[in-house]
Amino acid sequence: MTPNNRPLQGIPASPGIVLGRAKVLSEHVETQPCNCLLYSPEEIEEQLGRFLKAVEQAETDLIALKDSLSPEYQEHGHLLDVQILMLKERMIFQETQRLIREKRYNAEWALFQAWQKVRELFQGIGDPYIKGRIQDAEEVYRRLQSNLAGKEVWNLSADEPVIIVARDLSPAEATQMTSSQVLGFITERGGRTSHTAIIAQSLEIPAVVGVDFATREIATGDPLIMDGLTGQIILDPDEALSRSYQARKKDFEAFKGEVAQASNLPAITTDEYPTQILANIELPEEVDLGLKYGADGVGLLRTEFIYLRQRHLPTEEELFLDYRRVVEAMAPRMVTIRTLDIGGDKFLSHLEYAPEMNPALGLRAIRFCLKEQKIFRTQLKAILRSSVYGRVRVMFPLISSVRELQEARRLLEEVKQELQREGTPFDARMPAGAMIEVPAAVTLAHLLSRQADFFSIGTNDLIQYALAIDRGNKQVADMYQPLHPAVMRMIREVVNAARVARIPVAMCGEMAGDPLYIPVLLGLGVAELSMNAMAIPMAKHIIRLITIEEARKIARNALRLVTVEEVNDYVAQEMNRRFPEIFRFVHALAANLEP
Ligand code: PEP
Numbered sequence: 198m199t200p201n202n203r204p205l206q207g208i209p210a211s212p213g214i215v216l217g218r219a220k221v222l223s224e225h226v227e228t229q230p231c232n233c234l235l236y237s238p239e240e241i242e243e244q245l246g247r248f249l250k251a252v253e254q255a256e257t258d259l260i261a262l263k264d265s266l267s268p269e270y271q272e273h274g275h276l277l278d279v280q281i282l283m284l285k286e287r288m289i290f291q292e293t294q295r296l297i298r299e300k301r302y303n304a305e306w307a308l309f310q311a312w313q314k315v316r317e318l319f320q321g322i323g324d325p326y327i328k329g330r331i332q333d334a335e336e337v338y339r340r341l342q343s344n345l346a347g348k349e350v351w352n353l354s355a356d357e358p359v360i361i362v363a364r365d366l367s368p369a370e371a372t373q374m375t376s377s378q379v380l381g382f383i384t385e386r387g388g389r390t391s392h393t394a395i396i397a398q399s400l401e402i403p404a405v406v407g408v409d410f411a412t413r414e415i416a417t418g419d420p421l422i423m424d425g426l427t428g429q430i431i432l433d434p435d436e437a438l439s440r441s442y443q444a445r446k447k448d449f450e451a452f453k454g455e456v457a458q459a460s461n462l463p464a465i466t467t468d469e470y471p472t473q474i475l476a477n478i479e480l481p482e483e484v485d486l487g488l489k490y491g492a493d494g495v496g497l498l499r500t501e502f503i504y505l506r507q508r509h510l511p512t513e514e515e516l517f518l519d520y521r522r523v524v525e526a527m528a529p530r531m532v533t534i535r536t537l538d539i540g541g542d543k544f545l546s547h548l549e550y551a552p553e554m555n556p557a558l559g560l561r562a563i564r565f566c567l568k569e570q571k572i573f574r575t576q577l578k579a580i581l582r583s584s585v586y587g588r589v590r591v592m593f594p595l596i597s598s599v600r601e602l603q604e605a606r607r608l609l610e611e612v613k614q615e616l617q618r619e620g621t622p623f624d625a626r627m628p629a630g631a632m633i634e635v636p637a638a639v640t641l642a643h644l645l646s647r648q649a650d651f652f653s654i655g656t657n658d659l660i661q662y663a664l665a666i667d668r669g670n671k672q673v674a675d676m677y678q679p680l681h682p683a684v685m686r687m688i689r690e691v692v693n694a695a696r697v698a699r700i701p702v703a704m705c706g707e708m709a710g711d712p713l714y715i716p717v718l719l720g721l722g723v724a725e726l727s728m729n730a731m732a733i734p735m736a737k738h739i740i741r742l743i744t745i746e747e748a749r750k751i752a753r754n755a756l757r758l759v760t761v762e763e764v765n766d767y768v769a770q771e772m773n774r775r776f777p778e779i780f781r782f783v784h785a786l787a788a789n790l791e792p
């Protein structure tokens with residue numbers, strides 16, 4: 198018998214408390230299948246039968262997974278449709294059968310050989326978008342090998358809702374967690390601002406990432422408590438502890454409900470200093486979540502997820518319809534459309550990483566778009582066309598030089614002229630801004646401000662690049678410190694440059710939505726904060742309980758401190774003193790404050 202109440206600690210990635218049984222996703226089949234030659238026609242028939250059964254099983258599981266998506270997330274089913282289609286793709290389906298028949302390979306080896314050819318073919322293609330589709334193909338390959346090995350993969354049609362436990366989940370896999378059967382998820386890899394964590398928040402699924410040995414320590418069927426607020430996981434909880442967590446869960450949900458009641462009120466401080474609280478969204482349908490939580494607009498539309506969820510490059514018309522949907526739903530509020538930011542941890546797969554040693558420092562975001570100008574122009578055209586349906590502004594990610602911004606703006610102007618020639622309407626004065634997420638952009642902020650209509654500080658990347666801490670690497674997650682004196686000084690510098698140039702400055706990294714940091718950010722002069730829709734009610738609640746003078750004082754004092762530990766302690770104490778009811782539940786730093 199295992200002892201009760203065994204704790205595991207991870208990084209809280211998406212808030213909420215869940216109690217339930219675990220479902221451990223089996224490891225990707227990484228061992229190379231062995232080549233066992235077949236001798237008799239019966240053996241060949243048997244292997245063909247095994248392969249066809251594996252395909253059939255995969256199809257049934259994928260359809261069940263798609264059907265179990267909650268209604269509001271049906272559109273995430275696109276990713277699953279791609280995989281269902283791939284199951285019958287000639288190069289895998291027919292080639293595997295041919296190899297079994299003609300080469301007398303066993304099913305695993307034939308599938309492996311067919312997959313190798315597909316992989317080589319993908320790798321030989323220069324187009325990074327098509328190359329990126331290899332992730333879907335790889336998931337299909339793994340699923341088939343797992344079925345052949347008799348292992349379970351994504352069979353979420355379990356009888357009861359489960360807490361998913363996996364070594365790693367890519368952002369694309371995380372979007373598949375929308376099943377009503379998934380209570381929450383736990384991964385061994387990942388950090389608080391990895392895109393997988395961001396997806397969990399936008400799907401409102403509690404999650405804990407970076408849990409050492411989770412797939413070894415937890416077995417399918419184990420009863421668990423997962424606390425997405427503190428990152429704690431309790432294995433085999435006894436009745437008393439389960440009861441106390443049920444009470445904490447109830448308390449948290451009641452508090453959340455209370456806070457949500459004020460989420461449609463304006464975000465003004467008690468001394469009437471106005472702020473704007475906007476939503477970060479990944480897919481058009483999430484705009485409803487933004488509206489539900491009282492967003493003053495969209496401060497970041499991460500457009501790459503629209504590309505990720507379908508198999509072909511979206512056409513201008515498809516993009517236009519998606520953008521128009523968001524713009525119309527939000528009108529007359531502002532929608533900030535960020536141009537394609539692929540690379541880094543998106544298109545995540547081992548194979549996708551292979552060509553670049555350091556994808557975070559590679560052909561990512563604006564660098565990719567300036568190279569693949571056809572894709573970029575198509576997107577810019579769609580954005581401009583959507584601009585007449587409400588208020589739109591565009592922003593360019595990962596700007597690291599004035600030339601990049603000039604080049605992006607030049608292409609934007611060319612596309613405008615094209616639309617003009619075609620007689621297609623667009624907002625000729627649509628603002629174009631720069632994301633500040635590379636230290637070079639901070640240093641150049643005063644120069645960039647002459648070319649930008651606004652700035653938006655992307656702290657997820659800015660912290661990663663400024664402190665040299667991989668945002669998705671749990672080994673260094675404790676060094677990923679938003680209140681690091683260097684980060685605070687960078688924010689101050691960007692705000693000062695924007696002030697001199699009289700352009701607005703927003704923040705759209707995860708830091709902007711963290712209740713602990715909001716007063717500091719206001720005090721530093723960032724009054725436009727964009728965050729996961731779910732975080733909006735709490736952000737507004739805090740802003741409505743503080744004065745701008747108090748916020749400035751907290752920022753001033755924090756800037757005087759020398760080490761990040763001192764800043765963290767100071768801010769945590771201040772916030773705990775002012776908002777004890779919030780910090781009872783919320784924040785990783787609350788660990789320092791627990792009695
Ligand atoms: C950021 O880097 O802070 C940001 C908002 O962009 P993303 O998280 O999509 O990289």
Ligand code: MG
Pocket residue numbers: 594634655657658
């Ligand atoms: Mg970024």
